[in-house]
Amino acid sequence: MSAYEDLMAHDRTTQALASVAGRTGWDQETVMPAGAAELRSEEMAALEAVLHARRTDGRIGDWLSKAEAPDETGAATLRELKRSYMRNTKVPEKLATDIARHTSAGQGIWAKARAEDDFESFAPTLSRMIDLKREEAACLAGGGDLYDALLDDYEPGMTGAELQGLFDRMRPRLVDLRARVLAAKAPAPLEHTFDEAGQMALSAKLAETFGYDLSRGRIDKAVHPFSSGSGTDVRITTRTSPRDPFNCFYSTIHEVGHACYEQGVRADYALTPLGAGVSMGVHESQSRIYENQLGRSRAFTGWLYGQMRDQFGDFGVADEEAFYAVVNRVGSGYIRTEADEVHYNLHVMLRFDLERQLISGALDVADLEDAWNARFEADFGVSVDKPSNGVLQDVHWSFGLFGYFPTYSLGNVYAGCLYASLRGAVPSLDQDLSRGDTSAATAWLKDCLQQYGGLRAPRDTIEYACGFVPTEEPLLAYLEDKFGTLYGV
Template identity: 85%
Template sequence: MTAFEDLMAFERTTQALASVAGRTGWDQETVMPEGAAALRSEEMAAMEAVLHARRTDGRIGEWLEKAEAPDEAGEAALRHLKRSFARNTKVPERLATDIARQTSAGQGIWAKARAENDFASFAPTLTRMIELKREEAACLANGGDLYDALLEDYEPGMTGAELQSLFDRMRPRLVDLRRRVLEADAPAPLDREFDEAGQMALSSKLAQVFGYDLTRGRIDKAVHPFSSGSGTDVRITTRTAPRDPFNCFYSTIHEVGHACYEQGIRDDYALTPLGAGVSMGVHESQSRIYENQLGRSRAFTGWLYGQMRDQFGDFGVADEDGFYKVVNRVGSGYIRTEADEVHYNLHVMLRFDLERQLIAGQLEVADLEDAWNARFEADFGIAVDKPANGVLQDVHWSFGLFGYFPTYSLGNVYAGCLYQTLRDAVPALDSDLARGDTSGATTWLRDNLQQFGGLREPSDTIEHACGFAPFEGPLLDYLETKFTALYEV
């Protein structure tokens, strides 16, 4: 065998083991007994030790020096492996396993603290996680910016300074649009209860309408919805709220966007560095375009209105136009995952600023809740009423996912570019969506983006699909066109 073949055979086993670890994480979030948390944290630490040893094996460096790629996919695989090997060899095994152990234990502590609205009980766990992530970042940064070193795991090539510049360009138009929309009359929210079984039944139908293959996936419930896995085993979760069925439906559509990206990658990329989404920003572009530009469009909500009447009977909304307005109701809510499109990126900007300060040591955990509450009131005009609606609402920091939050807004920016191109490429889009047929859009996304997995760098992935480099203009134009018309401002 050649050095390239040896390297790819070794990587295939590593990828398979990583898949097992991912499935263990899924189990923890969905069906694991609460009393198993301590054991699970040790299991996850042990698995991370095995994976870290493989990812830092000296033979990888030798193979990389000798390997010659046979084609474009091989060149991309070597690029990914060189990057990951360089990063992994900088992090000691002890630190990698400590982070894995803390991550597993932290999720359960966060969930309990959130349920009890008790930030103080979570603060020591978060403090320890931040200490570990700062240490990891210092290993990776080579004297550079610590936050940038962590961001590289989620959006390779992106920096905090570039994100700050992007957000500075976006904020004025978003704030102005928010002001104008909130000055107009908003439709009343739904005002009745929707049974859980009915929500889950329609949720399953929506997943399949958007192309989720349930022979290679499943839908479960979790405190915080997520997607897990790749290839032939891609699982999603959703959640229900008795008085807010949109929470369930749009969480499902969002996670299906992630899942369809993974299911759409070429089969021959499985268990290779190309066999997963190239970055979280590109991943979020799929979940956000499924959820928002497609799922919240006037055409699709017209179809969804009929489905909801079939499932729940008369639920107090007179017609399709009224339903479209209710689905896209704008308000200064607390929860990021439930935020309307006008407010969503402002939620992300808040988290981006706070987590950069945490990693830089400019903000300590003891001051985090007050900092969050002050920033939220300044940005959204309402005071946080309880920690579950504020600093405890997201699971990410308990998992050590510092650098992840800004990829949500990057995903929105990428989705804006993709949607602009998609509308030109699929002229019958609205008429298709009005029949509940998403195949024109989802096929275009699979053919032009999803199938390629990690073949290209993140920005190049979007440019290949759109024909131009990604920028914020299409997203902001889409938001202004949609909401000025909907609210007549």
């Protein structure tokens, strides 16, 4: 066998083992009994030890030095394998396993603290997590910026400084739009109770409407909705609330966007470095365009209104126009995942600033809750009433996902660019969506972006699909037009 073939055979087994680890993580968040948490943390540490050993195997360096790419796909594969090898060899095995063990245990501690609204019970776990991630970042950064080293895991090639510039350009227009919208009359919220079985039934229908292949996936419930897996086994979760069915429906559509990206990657990329989404920013572009530009559009909500009446009967909303307004109601709520499109990026910017300070050491965990609450009140004009509506609402830091949060807003920026191109490519888009037909839109996304997986670098992936270099302008123009029209401002 050639060096390239040897390398690919080795990596295929590594990819398969990583897939097993991912499925174990899915089990932990959905069906694992609470009493198994300690055992699961040891299992995850053991799996990480095996994976780390395989990813840092000295033969990889030798194979990489000798391997010759047979084509464009092979060249991209070697690029990603080299990047992975260089990063993994910088992190000691003990540190990698310690992080895996702590993240597995941390999720359960966070969930209990969130349920009990007790940040102090989670603070020691978070402090230890930050120490471990700083240590990891120091290994990776080579004297450079620690946060950038962690960010590179989720959005290769991006820096904190570049994101700061992007957010500084976006913030004034978002704040101005929010002020104008909040000064206008908002539609009344839903005043009805929606049973869980009905929500889950319609959730499943929405998943299939957006192209999720349930023969290669499943829908479960979790405290924090997520998507897991790739290729022929891609699972999603959602959650229900008796007074807020949109939480369920749009969480489902959002996770379906992630899942369809993974299901849409070319089959021959399976169990290779190209066989999954290229970055979390690009991944979020799929979930956000499914959820917002398509799912919250005037055309699609008209169809969804009929589906909800069929499922729940009269739920107190007079017609399709009123329903469109309710779906897109703007308000200064606490929860990021429930935030309207006007506020959402402000939630992300808050987290981005705080986690950069945590990693740099400018902010201590002991001061985090106060810092969060003060920043939230300054940004949203509302005082945080309890930790589960504030610093404990997101699962990410319990998993050590520092550098992940800004990719949500980057995904929104990418989605704005994709939507501008999609409208030109699919002239019948509004007519299709008004019938609950997303097939032309999702086919365009699959053809132009999803099928290529990790073939191109993140920004190159978006530029290839859109035909232009991505900027924040299409997203801001979309938001200003949509909510300016909706609220008459």
